[in-house]
Amino acid sequence: MNTLETEQKVAKLLAKARHVIALTGAGISVPSGIPDFRSETGLWSRYDIMEYGTLHAFRADPYKVWQMFRSLAETVQSAQPNRAHLALAELEEMGIVKAVVTQNIDHLHSEAGSKVVYEFHGACDSFQCLACNRRYNRDEGESRKDLDGIPLCDCGYVLKPNIVLFGENIPEEAMKNSFREAEAADVILVVGTSAQVAPASHLPAVVASRGGAVVEMNVSHTELSHMAGYRIIGDVEETLPSLVEQVRALRRGSIGLA
Ligand SMILES: [Zn+2]
16 A cells, blocks of 8 residues: 555544544654654764763752753754644644644644643753752743753752653653543554653553554654554655645545545
8 A cells, every 4th residue: 555545544544533642752853853862863872871861860960961951952942843743733723633642852742733742751841840849931940040051949959851861750640641542542643653662652552452543654664563553654744744634635525534
């Protein structure tokens, strides 16, 4: 089956579905200029994970770990949502997608207009104090930066962006909501991720175990492919808008639902 035929099949699936959710990962933000952290040009090629990426490292030397955060912030702050993010937001606007669960911390789904977004790994646009637990939004965090550009809490401790470091738990609310969505879903679009890292990896399995459809949208086949009933392989900045176009065509009645 060629890509267009698969897209048409998936468009029909979406048009008939009760509750569609999306699970997204690094691949959807690559066209926005944010390399996959684990890729050759990604964050972890420049900063050793054990030295910079763990909760332990932050507690031991928050100023050192802030070098990595600043580099990350530079990449993320200049990034704009791309056509794939916008297409998912449009599917929500059309009443088809009910929620986006993302492993990305770049906040680009919200910037694209998606309203129901669960950020499994947190987001880099708010801050928390690990000493007194006080939380600060982006503007508050920005206004509290010292001369080195590192934000400090009222209590004097260095703030941490609300992104999940290795050794930290997934935010409880995001976890609870994501699994609730997966249990309600009859279709899950898995976009830009091979969904191999737990607990996000469990979401497609939850949907499949309840008889729902797993649709993979990745640039190449992944370990997820064997589980996916539908595979749309290609640049997500092309395939997602094209899928939305197919759904629109269905709604106009220019292609039949059967
Ligand atoms: Zn504090």
